[in-house]
Amino acid sequence: MRLFLVLGQSEMLLLRAIFCHPWDSVIMFYADEKNLERFREKIVKCAGALNKPVPHFESSEIPPLDQTNSISQFADALNLDSIGQTIEVNKNDMLFYSGTVLHLRCLITLLKFETILAYDNSRGFISIGNSEKEFGNLKLTMKIFLETNSASIVNKTKKNGMNYISLKSVGGKWKTKSKHIDKIEYSDDVLNVFWKKVPSSTQRKIIVNDCHLLKLNFGHYTVAHRNLPPEVEGLIRSVYTPLLEEEEE
Amino acid sequence: MRRRVLAIVSPPGERNIIPQSRAIQAHQPDEIVLLKTYFPGKTPFKTSDRLEKWINGSEDLMNTYSDLFEFIDLPRTPPLGFVQRIGADPPHVVEIDVPVDDLFNVLQELEIKYENSDFRFDILPGSKRVLTPVLLSKSLQNTKITYSLEERGFLILNHDGEIQSESGPYVSLIDRFWLTGIPVYAENNGTSISKFSKMYSAILAAQSIEFRTSKDEEREATRKNRPAPRKLVDLPLNMRNKSARRQFIQLGGRVETSSPETVTYQFEDVSWEVQTEEHDFKLGNDNELIAANEILNHWEDVVEIYQGVSFLSPTKDELKQQIQRLIQRDFESYEQNPNKIHTAGKFLERCERLGVDIPGEPDDFPLEELVEAEINYLSSLTHSGLVQHLWMMRSAEVDVLTLGEFGVSMFDVKQAIWSEEQFTNEKSATQLAQNIVIREEEKRWIVNSTSPFDHPKVIHMTRLADGRDVIRYPNRFQWRPTKYNLNLLKTITEKELQSKGGKKNFQHKTGVDEKTLRQFFPDLFNENPTHPNKSKKQKRMIQVVTENDTTEDAIHKIGKALVEGIVTPCSTWEEAASIISRVISPEEKSRLFGSKKFTLAKAKVHLCDYVVISYEGTEVVVRPNNNSKNINKNTE
Numbered sequence: 001m002r003l004f005l006v007l008g009q010s011e012m013l014l015l016r017a018i019f020c021h022p023w024d025s026v027i028m029f030y031a032d033e034k035n036l037e038r039f040r041e042k043i044v045k046c047a048g049a050l051n052k053p054v055p056h057f058e059s060s061e062i063p064p065l066d067q068t069n070s071i072s073q074f075a076d077a078l079n080l081d082s083i084g085q086t087i088e089v090n091k092n093d094m095l096f097y098s099g100t101v102l103h104l105r106c107l108i109t110l111l112k113f114e115t116i117l118a119y120d121n122s123r124g125f126i127s128i129g130n131s132e133k134e135f136g137n138l139k140l141t142m143k144i145f146l147e148t149n150s151a152s153i154v155n156k157t158k159k160n161g162m163n164y165i166s167l168k169s170v171g172g173k174w175k176t177k178s179k180h181i182d183k184i185e186y187s188d189d190v191l192n193v194f195w196k197k198v199p200s201s202t203q204r205k206i207i208v209n210d211c212h213l214l215k216l217n218f219g220h221y222t223v224a225h226r227n228l229p230p231e232v233e234g235l236i237r238s239v240y241t242p243l244l245e246e247e248e249e
Numbered sequence: 250m251r252r253r254v255l256a257i258v259s260p261p262g263e264r265n266i267i268p269q270s271r272a273i274q275a276h277q278p279d280e281i282v283l284l285k286t287y288f289p290g291k292t293p294f295k296t297s298d299r300l301e302k303w304i305n306g307s308e309d310l311m312n313t314y315s316d317l318f319e320f321i322d323l324p325r326t327p328p329l330g331f332v333q334r335i336g337a338d339p340p341h342v343v344e345i346d347v348p349v350d351d352l353f354n355v356l357q358e359l360e361i362k363y364e365n366s367d368f369r370f371d372i373l374p375g376s377k378r379v380l381t382p383v384l385l386s387k388s389l390q391n392t393k394i395t396y397s398l399e400e401r402g403f404l405i406l407n408h409d410g411e412i413q414s415e416s417g418p419y420v421s422l423i424d425r426f427w428l429t430g431i432p433v434y435a436e437n438n439g440t441s442i443s444k445f446s447k448m449y450s451a452i453l454a455a456q457s458i459e460f461r462t463s464k465d466e467e468r469e470a471t472r473k474n475r476p477a478p479r480k481l482v483d484l485p486l487n488m489r490n491k492s493a494r495r496q497f498i499q500l501g502g503r504v505e506t507s508s509p510e511t512v513t514y515q516f517e518d519v520s521w522e523v524q525t526e527e528h529d530f531k532l533g534n535d536n537e538l539i540a541a542n543e544i545l546n547h548w549e550d551v552v553e554i555y556q557g558v559s560f561l562s563p564t565k566d567e568l569k570q571q572i573q574r575l576i577q578r579d580f581e582s583y584e585q586n587p588n589k590i591h592t593a594g595k596f597l598e599r600c601e602r603l604g605v606d607i608p609g610e611p612d613d614f615p616l617e618e619l620v621e622a623e624i625n626y627l628s629s630l631t632h633s634g635l636v637q638h639l640w641m642m643r644s645a646e647v648d649v650l651t652l653g654e655f656g657v658s659m660f661d662v663k664q665a666i667w668s669e670e671q672f673t674n675e676k677s678a679t680q681l682a683q684n685i686v687i688r689e690e691e692k693r694w695i696v697n698s699t700s701p702f703d704h705p706k707v708i709h710m711t712r713l714a715d716g717r718d719v720i721r722y723p724n725r726f727q728w729r730p731t732k733y734n735l736n737l738l739k740t741i742t743e744k745e746l747q748s749k750g751g752k753k754n755f756q757h758k759t760g761v762d763e764k765t766l767r768q769f770f771p772d773l774f775n776e777n778p779t780h781p782n783k784s785k786k787q788k789r790m791i792q793v794v795t796e797n798d799t800t801e802d803a804i805h806k807i808g809k810a811l812v813e814g815i816v817t818p819c820s821t822w823e824e825a826a827s828i829i830s831r832v833i834s835p836e837e838k839s840r841l842f843g844s845k846k847f848t849l850a851k852a853k854v855h856l857c858d859y860v861v862i863s864y865e866g867t868e869v870v871v872r873p874n875n876n877s878k879n880i881n882k883n884t885e
Contacts, residue, residue, distance in 0.1 A: 033849045034822075034869065061850065067691070068721060068846065070550070070654040071396075075404050075412045097377050102396055102406075105372060105384045110410035118381050129385045 001092045002027060003117065006062070006099030006107070007039055009220045012140060012189035014039070015046045015148065017096045017117060018055060020125045020138040025056040027087070029099070029107065031064035042148050046140075049147040060087060062107075065100065078106050089113055094127055121188075142186035149218055153184060164196075167214065174217060176210040178203065182227070191218060194226045204232050251367040252279045256359055258352070258375030259283040259344070261294035265374045266428050267420070268397070269300055270331075272371040275397040275417040277334045280341045280366075282359060286349050286379050293346040299428050304342060306330035310424075314432050320565040321624070323642060324632040326435045326555075328424040353382040360392050369393040371403065399656045400552045422553055422652045426560065434639065435650075436557030442541050448502065448516035449542035452488060452535070453710065455496035457734055458699060458760055459485040468529065471589060477667035483700040484760030485664045486710070486728065487533065488512070489525070496733055528594040533664030533697075536710065537648045540662045540695045543713035550654035550717055558650050559643040568642055572627075573620050575641050580616060599623070649695070655717070658691040662710075665698035672704060693720070699760030701726050718845075723830050727765070735769060742766050742773060794833040800841045807832050807847075808859030812873050815860070819872035822849060822862070 003023040005014055007030040018026050026043075030036040036059055047054040063069055063077035080086075094117040097104060107113065114130035124137025146152055150170040157163050158179055165184060168175030180196040180203060193214065198204050207228070214223045225233075255278035257269055273281055281304070287293045302309040307330035317323070333339060347355050356370060370392050372380050382388065390408070395415075397403040402417035426433045442449075461481070469476045488494055494504045503515040510526040523535045541556040562568035576599070583596035600607055603622040605615070627638060640646075649660040666672070672694070697710035703726050711729040712719050719725045730738060741759050755763045767774050791810050794803045807829055814820075814828040829852075835845040842851055849869060853862050861874050 037864070067655055071398055072404075072414070072654055075396075075414075079410075097381050101372050101375075101377050101380055101384070104377065104381075105394065105396070105406045106410070106412070108384055109406060109408055114385065114387070116381050116385065118378060120378070128382050 001094065003094055003096060004029065004089075004107070004111075004113070005096040006103045007031075007035060008098040008100075008103075010098065010189060010222070011039060011042065011219050012145065012148075012222055013119065014096070014098055015042065016138050016140060016189070017098075017119070017125060018043060019046065019050055019052055020135045022053075023055055025058060028057070028059045029062045029083075029103075030059055031062055031066075033061075045150065046144065046148040049144040062103075065103070071102065075102070075106065078110070080110060083110075087111055091115075091130055140186075140189070142184075142191075145186050145191065151217070167193075169217070174213055176213060178206045178210045180207060181210075189222065191223045192226055193223060195228055197227075198229060198232065204229070207232055251365065254278060254280045254282065254363045254366045254368045256282040256284060256356065256368070256370045257373075258379060259285045259296055260375055260379070261285075261287060261291075263297055263299075263429070266297050266300050267425055268374040269297075270303060270420045270424065270428055271399070272373050272395075272397040272403070273304065273340075274331060274420045275401075275403045276369060276371065276395070277332070277337070277417060278340050278369075279337060280343065283342065283344045284347045284352065284355060285344055286347050286352060286375065288349055296344055299430070301342070303328070303424065303428055304331045304340060310427050311432075314427075314563065316565050317432065317561070317563065317568065320568065321627050321635070321642070322632070323432070323561055324434050324635050324639070325432055325561065326423050326438075328427040329421050330424070332418055349379045352379060353388060356383060356389055356392065360389055364391060367393070369395050371395045371397055372406075373397045398654075400550070400652060400654050419552065419652065422555060422558075422650055422657060425657070430563055431644075432561045432563060434559045434561060434636075434643075435555040437538065437541065437555065439545055439554045442538065442545055442554065442556060445516075445519050445521060445538070446542050446546065448514060448519055448521060449539045450546070451497060451500045451502050451516055452514065453539050453543065454731060455493050455500055455502070456486045456488055456697075457490040457493035457496065457737065459487050459489045460760075471529075472591070473586075479667040480665075482756040482760060482762075483665055483667060483698045485533070486697045486699065487535075487664065488514075492733075492737070529589075529591040531664075533662075536664055536695075536697050537662045539697075540660065540710055540713060541649045543710065544649065544651060544660070547714045548651070548653065548717045551651045553652040555650045556648065558647045559639050560645045560647075561639075561643050563644075567644075569624070571644070572623055572641055576620055576623060577616065580619075602626070653717070656691060658693065660693050660695050662695045662697075664696070666694065666696055666702060666707070669702060669704075672702075672706070696726070699728055700756070700762055700765070701728070718835055721835065721845075723827050728761070730769075738766065739770055739773065742770055746773065791828075791831055793831075794837045794841070796837070796840075798837070798841070803833060803837065803841050804855050808856050811856065811860050811871065815871055815873065819870040822869035822871060825852070825860070825871040 001021070001023060002025045003017065003021070004027045005017065007028050008014070028036065028039070040057065043057065044054055060083050063074050063082055065071065065074040069077070089111045091114055093113065094115045095104065095107060095113040096117045097119070104116070108116070116128045117135070118126055118128055120126055123134055125135035127133045127135070140148075152168060152170055154166045154168060155163060156166055156179075162179075164179040165181040166176050167181070167184070180198055182194045182196045184194070185192045191214075195207065198207060211223075211225055211232075253276060255273065255276045257272050259265070259269060269283075283296055285293045285296065299310060299313055302313055307328050310328050310330055311318075311325070318325075331340070345355065360368060368391065370383065370389065372383065372394060373396055383394070387408070394406045394408075395403045396406055398419075400419050402415045405413040405415060407413065423433055423435065461484070488497065488504075497504060497514070501516065505513040505515070507513050507522065511522055511524050513520055513522045515521075524532055526532060537556050541554055544551060545554050562571050579596040579599065583593040586592045597607075600619070603619065603626055605619050605622060627635065627642070630638070635642075647659050648662040651658045651660070663671075693706045693708055694704070695708050695710055695713065701707055701709060707726040708719055709726055709728050712722070712725055712727070715722065738759050738761060742755065745753050745755055745758055753763075755761070755766055759766065761769075791814075792806045794806050798806070810828050810832045811825055815825060826847075829847050833841075833847065838847050839845045842855075844851075849862065852860075852871075856862070857874065859874055860871050862869060862871050864870070
């Protein structure tokens with residue numbers, strides 16, 4: 001039984017789908033090679049953290065669906081030729097419901113998938129279509145999240161004796177600078193960062209930078225910020241973030 | 250013709266109101282089946298009131314804001330409402346409560362019920378979890394599975410993988426805001442912009458550098474805050490320069506200065522009065538229409554454009570509070586410095602207009618009375634009279650809004666951005682719109698100055714003519730001078746190079762940094778060896794891929810440029826990509842490599858004779874391929 005998935009934004013859910021069952025092979029549809037490489041590394045790390053074997057992994061390029069390629073252009077470009085290789089889907093294969101609904105419908109009809117793997121909060125991973133099975137509800141812990149993302153949480157103390165938390169990469173490549181993280185929780189594939197009350201505009205700017213740092217390293221939908229004042233929420237939306245096309249030209 | 254029946258998911262809440270309206274408008278059905286999905290244990294919700302009113306038409310939708318317009322009859326741009334096919338009756342709406350796990354079964358029943366109709370199910374509204382069972386190709390054989398597009402019609406996603414495109418109308422930007430709870434007023438639309446198009450284009454072609462004057466310095470000396478350092482070296486481009494006006498006249502226009510604060514441009518049979526100053530502040534409002542005109546003329550995917558879109562306060566109470574807040578703010582500015590025009594002017598003007606006396610002691614000021622008087626005054630005005638007071642009654646304003654193949658885009662047009670904080674300003678008036686319907690990545694700044702910030706969201710006014718592709722060009726933020734302005738820069742540069750003694754100060758004199766001037770006039774700098782800052786390292790000539798080149802030629806040119814351009818011992822992929830983009834345009838990439846992007850994967854395949862691409866940690870690095878004969882051949 002093989003699992004196909006579109007490399008989308010919810011990486012932790014993708015990892016759970018990959019490890020919820022010993023798939024014969026995992027085949028990833030991707031639009032950006034750099035993202036694919038990054039995610040491949042996360043699979044290896046996650047396998048280590050879960051003490052499970054790294055699944056056999058294949059990949060297949062699909063056109064992007066972003067600000068460089070519109071929905072119409074995507075639909076025009078997505079065909080068996082553009083997928084770039086001959087993929088034969090058999091009755092046992094499943095397509096995970098990652099990516100957009102348009103990705104799913106196009107891939108289902110092009111490659112003749114008969115079963116979709118979906119996720120239900122109460123039932124865990126379930127297949128819909130040709131075969132209807134349940135694959136359990138593999139949950140990841142904060143420890144596994146951090147190991148997979150090569151990150152760690154450090155408890156620190158300010159000069160005035162107040163405690164605070166910092167997040168940093170294992171190799172020291174990045175770390176959060178604000179001293180206003182109150183606590184961090186991990187649930188339902190989301191890292192919830194709870195912020196303390198922010199006293200000054202300088203501190204707000206540091207927090208904004210930290211929010212973007214976390215988004216950059218963990219992905220768009222993986223981090224949720226709690227208790228932020230509205231003006232900081234606004235800043236997070238509009239502030240500078242490197243664009244996809246910058247990576248490619 | 251068979252009866253068109255459209256079924257769509259209608260989830261709880263208002264979040265899906267835009268996708269729902271888009272699907273309904275694109276299909277123009279005779280019957281709409283709203284499948285009101287709900288999760289087990291929850292009760293079904295009522296369909297959005299505004300969606301129902303929108304289906305009924307413009308008037309009904311506007312009436313959902315009657316409380317506001319009865320309070321003050323604000324100027325507004327009416328929504329179109331649902332537009333039915335010519336000759337067809339208004340659609341019949343059917344609502345069905347559907348537990349999420351029953352969606353597929355309900356659709357099967359509907360397929361049978363509507364077997365003699367043209368039955369469609371659009372997958373744009375609704376979540377993936379709910380829609381998943383319907384996506385399987387064998388699930389519904391006699392139903393058209395469709396996906397509505399932003400800017401036109403919809404796609405039919407056939408069971409065999411084939412995709413057909415069907416044309417149809419789109420939901421106007423104006424309707425989208427009214428639907429989401431924001432009444433709007435737009436100063437100009439595509440039609441009114443087109444009417445003045447030639448004039449706007451001529452102004453853009455004529456504009457020149459606004460050099461700093463002693464009056465600017467005097468004005469700045471009265472300000473509390475010192476001018477941003479960039480203001481001295483990033484100069485505005487506009488019509489204030491006399492030679493710009495001469496240029497405009499040469500292009501066939503006429504210029505009249507009707508008052509110290511206004512100027513009137515005439516071109517062919519149209520004329521445009523522009524306010525250039527207010528309360529001792531220079532204005533750059535004319536840039537909005539010039540930018541909108543460039544987008545309208547050159548961005549092919551754009552189907553709808555508006556300039557000066559005001560998002561009005563949506564309720565009577567919010568409007569009242571807002572007026573109160575603004576009066577309070579102006580009063581505080583006045584209190585802080587009652588003698589300066591730029592801080593006190595607005596407040597004094599208002600008091601005079603409303604006939605309210607200013608007492609000697611600020612504490613005695615009857616602020617509530619002023620608010621009341623202001624509301625009474627506004628209520629007495631006509632639409633045209635209210636337009637100039639709209640700033641008090643809107644929660645946000647967007648300079649230029651477009652709808653196109655890539656969705657809704659928002660542009661903040663600035664004469665110049667001198668402080669990087671502008672990009673992150675939490676008080677940005679456009680936040681509201683962004684939060685509601687505009688995706689983060691579709692907000693951009695258009696600037697019109699000599700040396701703007703290199704920011705991924707900044708586009709220079711003079712580069713809008715490159716079309717939407719400009720957002721991917723590395724030089725999108727740089728000024729592209731006209732021939733006239735190039736000559737002007739050349740004259741100043743020559744003078745500067747020839748000046749004896751002292752430090753050459755190119756950027757202060759021209760507004761353009763020396764590096765860019767070198768690119769514009771390489772010969773000029775080469776001829777002046779005495780120039781103290783002359784770079785020892787001459788800029789390498791890059792051979793650009795042309796339309797006559799073959800794929801092999803292109804690979805050679807790209808490879809050669811990389812070998813010569815990458816930094817020793819290696820460059821990042823971003824640096825290499827920037828070199829590649831200077832050698833080959835997106836059009837040539839598309840022609841020779843099948844895509845507008847030259848991806849890392851393509852580079853690995855095609856450039857292996859020239860460079861080695863590998864990973865160092867998680868970063869991609871590019872270094873010359875020392876084993877290749879191309880290295881020696883090309884770097885000689």
